[in-house]
Amino acid sequence: MTTVTVSGLSKRYGSMIALDAVDMTIGVGVTGLLGPNGAGKSTFLRCLATALGPDDGTIRIHGFDPSVQEQRTEVRRRIGYLPQNPGLYPNFTAYALLDYVAVLKEITDTRQRRAEVRRVLDEVELTDRARTKVRKLSGGMRQRLGLAQALLGDPELVILDEPTVGLDPEQRMLFRALVSRIGERRTVLLSTHQTEDVGALCERVVVMSGGRVVFQGSPRELAGIAAGQVWLSEAPPRGSAAYWRNADGFYRTIGRQPAGGEAARPTIEDGYLLLLGSAVAVEVTR
Numbered sequence: 001m002t003t004v005t006v007s008g009l010s011k012r013y014g015s016m017i018a019l020d021a022v023d024m025t026i027g028v029g030v031t032g033l034l035g036p037n038g039a040g041k042s043t044f045l046r047c048l049a050t051a052l053g054p055d056d057g058t059i060r061i062h063g064f065d066p067s068v069q070e071q072r073t074e075v076r077r078r079i080g081y082l083p084q085n086p087g088l089y090p091n092f093t094a095y096a097l098l099d100y101v102a103v104l105k106e107i108t109d110t111r112q113r114r115a116e117v118r119r120v121l122d123e124v125e126l127t128d129r130a131r132t133k134v135r136k137l138s139g140g141m142r143q144r145l146g147l148a149q150a151l152l153g154d155p156e157l158v159i160l161d162e163p164t165v166g167l168d169p170e171q172r173m174l175f176r177a178l179v180s181r182i183g184e185r186r187t188v189l190l191s192t193h194q195t196e197d198v199g200a201l202c203e204r205v206v207v208m209s210g211g212r213v214v215f216q217g218s219p220r221e222l223a224g225i226a227a228g229q230v231w232l233s234e235a236p237p238r239g240s241a242a243y244w245r246n247a248d249g250f251y252r253t254i255g256r257q258p259a260g261g262e263a264a265r266p267t268i269e270d271g272y273l274l275l276l277g278s279a280v281a282v283e284v285t286r
């Protein structure tokens with residue numbers, strides 16, 4: 001089922017084109033948004049979250065048009081949004097902050113609101129920090145609190161801008177389990193620089209570069225871009241700069257087969273690097 005339909009979405013900051021005629025459809029499940037720094041991911045997510053008005057193009061979220069004021073309210077009722085740098089009030093306690101956001105989300109019944117705040121605190125394992133002030137939480141805890149506020153009211157569309165930044169491996173696992181559970185019934189769109197996040201939890205992946213969508217498909221299809229172009233060798237390849245040494249001592253090359261190189265299974269990261277041209281562009285002649 002399609003939740004979000006975007007067509008021809010464009011946004012400029014002065015002469016800088018941040019989004020250049022982006023088309024996208026997103027359905028129920030978890031979609032990952034990958035792209036280098038400055039690709040336009042946050043700009044795109046901010047437009048979906050109605051935090052930013054695009055210059056051109058159309059957005060439909062559950063059929064509602066956020067450019068029309070009355071429909072924008074309907075959109076906001078149905079989304080949860082974690083910005084890239086959420087400015088969480090430092091002097092609020094975790095509980096007070098969530099309670100405040102829950103009021104903004106129109107959960108006006110006190111008992112219902114209390115239950116909902118407790119539920120999301122529990123989901124992100126911050127129940128024992130409910131009375132701690134935001135400024136006294138660790139970076140990862142703050143990130144989880146940001147995630148918790150996006151989950152208030154059980155929104156149909158959850159937009160998360162780099163939600164796994166600063167999480168330790170255990171929390172990352174917890175986060176993935178939580179998000180995949182939400183994605184069973186809801187639409188989750190998350191940006192990340194971690195290709196492992198995409199492999200572990202996204203059914204679909206969109207890659208942006210220079211304000212454009214350069215790939216939409218499954219993680220397997222993204223990895224498939226590098227099929228037949230990834231090699232492992234015991235000696236460093238000559239003439240290719242697109243290689244690195246694995247922890248197991250083998251050299252991993254993307255591009256042309258090096259002497260003694262054996263074919264390796266491509267990963268999402270390999271496909272991503274090839275797609276963006278980072279792997280082949282640095283190849284030099286022997």
Ligand SMILES: Nc1ncnc2c1ncn2[C@@H]1O[C@H](COP(=O)(O)OP(=O)(O)OP(=O)(O)O)[C@@H](O)[C@H]1O
Pocket residue numbers: 013016017018035036037038039040041042043044084
């Ligand atoms: N408020 C702003 N004013 C001017 N330029 C901006 C503004 N916000 C973003 N930009 C520019 O728009 C482009 C896209 O930025 P955006 O933050 O959307 O990228 P991103 O893909 O989220 O990058 P990152 O991975 O670093 O978070 C960049 O070139 C950035 O410098």
Ligand SMILES: [Mg+2]
Pocket residue numbers: 041042043084161
């Ligand atoms: Mg960003």
